[in-house]
Structures are given as structure tokens and as C-alpha cells.
Amino acid sequence: MDWPLTLRTAMVDGDLTLRPYNPVRDAPALFEALHDPIVWQHIPGGAPASATALGTRLARRLTGGLRSTWVIDVAEHVAGTSSFIFDPTDDAGLEIGATYLSPPLWGTDVNRRTKDLMIDAAFACGANWVQLRTDERNARSAAAILKLGATELPARQDRWFRTDGTQRISRFFRLYPPDTTPRT
Template sequence: MTVDRPMLAQPLSDGDVRLELRTEAHREGLRAACAADPDIWDIYPFSMLGEHFDRGFDRIGELAETENWVNFIVLNGEDVVGMTNYIRPGGFQPVLEIGGTYIAPDVRGGPFNRTMKTLLIDHAIACGYRRIEFRVDARNKRSMAAVLKLGATHEGTLRKNRITWTGYVRDTAVFGLLAEEWQTRT
């Protein structure tokens, strides 16, 4: 199967879980969703809280242009509850990362996150991607546990590889999920 990168940029949905391509119209809804958990932003590479929000929102759009990200807004019905991305879909390799994900506390930890990730993974595989990666700040135990529940394998930790917006030099846990592993679990 060949990789169909342009097909990645499609709206996805399953019941009330909806992923739309991010537009300027989503700015204020995402601002409100990001404000629902002010403490979490310390472990993100850049902040989407308060006075940092507009710069962060614009930066995500720039990443779509310069580094080939596909930006999604996450909705629960009609309500914006977060964001997620396909990151650097492989130019010559059928590999991409799912990341830059934030979802509001009221939809975390239950079937919403699983459904959202299932939509993203199924769609990436349908577009020809054979390997999906997740890169998580090693301090974020909840996200690492969620990625493991998806069936991804912890392949190692990159030590002190990224400086966050707070100046913290973080370790990044790298997880991989192969298409054939996902297909045997679903």
C-alpha cells in the first residue's frame, strides 16, 4: 500500500467525538478548553494558557506550514475540548507521530480519548502509514499509561532532548505502534 499524505487532512468522527481541521474559527473555543486545566501546561513544550495562548495557537498553524503537521480541533458534539496533530508524516517512509494533544479534563480518562486515538490511528493506517509514534514528556505518567493501553510499545527514552517553554529540560518517552499490532488488537 502506498502512503496517501493528502488524505490525512480529513475530518474524522465517531458519534460525539469529532476531529475537524483547525481553523481560525476554533481559536476562542480552544482558548476556553485549554484554560480548563491550567496546571498541565508546565509539561508541554509551549503554553496555550492565558497570555501565551495566541502565540501558541499561531505557532501550531506555523508548524502545519513549515513542518507538515496536520492540525485537528477535537470536539465533543459541538463543543471544542482540545487539539491533536499528525506530526511530520513521513516523506519517504510510512511513519508519522500523533502528538501535540490536549483534551480537557472532563473528557480524559474514559472512552472519549480512546475513540479519538482510534479515529486517528485507523485513518493513518488506511492512508498507508505502517508505524505510528507517540512522544511523551516522561513526567506525564497519565499520557504514557494511555498510550500503553492503545498497545504501543515503549521503545526508549530520549534523555534531556527538549527544552520546554518554562526552561525545563525534559526527557521524552518514545512509543511505537505498528499497523499489524493495531489490527490484531482492534
């Protein structure tokens, strides 16, 4: 598949909009929406201490051009973020990850609608598969991924360390375009 994805400037589903992340404008609003430590419980590096620290973290991840980060707006309020992540060593598909959502929206349809928009966009741009991952300890996230219809792959040790110092074990999942046989 070609990278970067050729996407319209925003993806919309009713009151939910995904728009490209703007480091100057979005870091303070994202910090406010995601300031609850529970958001960062399973995230290497833990909670950022300030909007500046969050902006620095997101900017560092955008370095190299292998990530496309999107802000999730609900009813015109910043609610979180998610990213397309490209691995040039396996260019048949991409990962959707680094999804952080304001806790009051957990258990609603916001994550599902966000992922549906992103998955549809990835397949429309030629992806043969979409991968998702979560920490082995994050059962809530794994359940949400499985509800998307994903197939679980073997878990494996990740390169990241948790805030408690243990090396993260990630559960991996894949989705394939509708009406296709899985391809690798």
C-alpha cells in the same frame, strides 16, 4: 507513505468528531477549552496567555506542511486538538501528538476514541507504524498510550525545554497495523 494524508474532511465516532483545524474559527474556542494550566504542565512553552497566542503557536507548528492539526469536538463542543506529524527523514510512518484535551474529559474515553480514529486513518493511508511520545514525567499520558497497545521504545533527550528550564526527556511508543510484524 504519502504525505499529506488523504483523509475525509472529518472523522466521526458517535458524538466525537475530528475535523481539520481552522486558525480563524478555532483558536478562541480551543483557548477556552484548554485554559487550565494543568493542560500545559508537560508542554514546552507552557500555557499560552491568550487565544491569539495559542493561534500563533499552532500556526507556527503548521508552517512547513509537516503537521496536520485536528480539532476534537464532543457533542458539538470544542474539547481539544491533536495532530498528525510527518518526518520526511523516516517516511514509513508518522507521529500522532500535540494532543491537548479539556481536563473534565481526562479519564473518559475521548482520548482513546480520538487516537483510534487517527491511528485507523494513518494505517488506512499506508503508514507502517504510528509513533506517540510523552514527557518522561507524564505518567498519566504514558499509561493512556500503553492502553492503546503500543510498544515502548527507548527514551531519549528531546530538542525541547520544559518551562522549568530542564531539557525534556521523551518516552517514545509505536503501534503497528493489526496482524503485521513490526517494520522500521
